[in-house]
Amino acid sequence: MFKLQKKETIDQSSLYTVPLIAIGCSLIFVFILFLLIGKNPVLAIFIIFVEPLLSIFGLSELIVKATPLIIIALGLSIGFRAGVWNIGAEGQFTIGALFGGAAILVFYPTSGIWILPLSFFIAIIGGILWGMIPAFFKARFNTNEILVSLMLTYVATLFLSGMVYGPLKNPDGFNFPESRLFHDSGTLPIIFPGTRAHIGFLMALLLAGLMYYLLKRHKFGFHVKVSGESLRALVFSGKSTNYMVYLSFIISGAFAGLAGVIEVSGPVGQLVPAIPVGYGFTAIIVAFLGRLNPLGICFAGLLLALTYIGGEAAQIKLGLPNAITGVFQGVLLFSLLAAEAFTNYKVTLKKMRRNF
């Protein structure tokens, strides 16, 4: 049998090779899958992964889908580095969308440049509050943060739906479960006229830059790193163990809330029950594929955005179900985790021992 031994130093090149190997393995898997269900694999892969990049429309949609993925993943990466598992970013995203959207709707006909910043602020507060619930229980009673943050996702989705069916329903909307369309003061400016690409993408890139600086050059980055290595070491460096729990959930909640309000004031333009579409879960893959590194997360966000757009294209052109996106994403995360083993550990063959 083989044996894994922890490497003393991790090869720097693995930062690029592991994600690339994982992407390659996943492509091979979907190739075989297409063969099995009787579709032309070369054509299908072309339609999903290449064609969207060949048109202005495809590229602008790529930016639109990548924006929430990158922002949420940046927030999650802090917690994941520190070993704090926020699985409920989807819920914090939904609450951000709801709070921010409600703020825009409250000032409905009033116009003013202050409306968007105010709604962003309220959305971020909403995301933080929603994230603080699992953080508080984790810090106070050591309650499992994975399960609590996940249950709150279901609660958030139902809460959004309850509000859209109730107080936030469009009064002139013939009883449809949707809010008013946001007016111009509540809508993000478009970067490229004629597309849906909005300035939220620039904010995502800015945040990635900021995060890169914080992790590399600031004491904050040191605490995050130490906490990931060992909680005891963090205590010796002068911080309580709950410091990282709260900090991780505040940052990831704030980022997810921000992504939520960007989504509603950008491409969606109103509140509807179907705002949560799984970005919060996909962002977990983005964070891992990007090696928890801000720059890597930007690339990973664009790639996973491509799987959404390509999945939609394959649905229209090849009659494939949308679920192919989910399958690819799952396989990608599997391959990534498997490929990691070969960079963190040295694999050596050895003889089987007899006595077990």
Add this chain to the structure above:
Amino acid sequence: MDLFIAIFQGIIIASTPLVLAAIGELVVEKSGVLNLGVEGMMIIGAVTSFIVTYETGSHFLGLIAAVISAGLVASLFGLLTQYLLSNQVATGLALTLFGLGLASLIGQTYSGISLDAFPVFDVYLLTEIPIIGSLLFNFDYLIYLSIIIVVSVYYFLNKTKLGLVLTAIGDSHDSAHSLGYSVKMVRLFAIIFGGSCAGLGGAYLSLVQTPMWVENMTAGRGWIALAIVVFAVWRPLWILVGAYIFGGITIIQLHVQALGVNIGAQYMSMMPYLVTIVVLVFISVNKNRLAVNAPNCLNKLFTSDL
């Protein structure tokens, strides 16, 4: 009385998938592994059992398909976490995402078709007893099977050598390894057992509870099963208590909605999730009980060689 019987039967039927998925996960966690992919394994079980039952007309073959397919995807999780030492939390999430996607893909053409009702396990004359007959003997055989599995797991973990070895591995994999037990093998088998149970739970959804295939029909039950394991503080018989309480909340919430209580349907539907959170917090407050029963090595990496 009829309403009471209807509610009682509804609760038992709503709880059984939770019982099956949770008892499987309990064995996995007792061996020291946290598999967050319960939702993914359940949905795989649901879709394969539906397809096989629809194509062959045999419920039994459908159940076998669920056990095998969910066991297979669980073994994928086992290979990654035990032999390639991947992170258990991330791998479990991958399993859920993969399972949900794959199930929608292969179930695409079966969406909306319904199956014949699952037969009631007719015990001669017993079903005819007034009230008690309807309360205890008017169910499909999977419900009795789920209880048998729970009791067997209790017996296995507490009274057999292999069960004690499994518990020991979950409490200290290094000591168990030093004694010569194969940590990875035992864990792999526990993971496959957990997967098969989750698959059976999924099959119960698509064959018995609502005999049709609907995309994402597990709707978070896999996650609630994980919470039930914590609720039970890793004690097998308590899984029954936990699952029936959660099933009870779901059903009573539906009946309250049907009575026309003036609260939005969405707020009533939050109940099972909110109760889960409250229960998780209450359980975690009592540190002593957790310390005795919780597996010490849960979600910890075991790096010693084979």
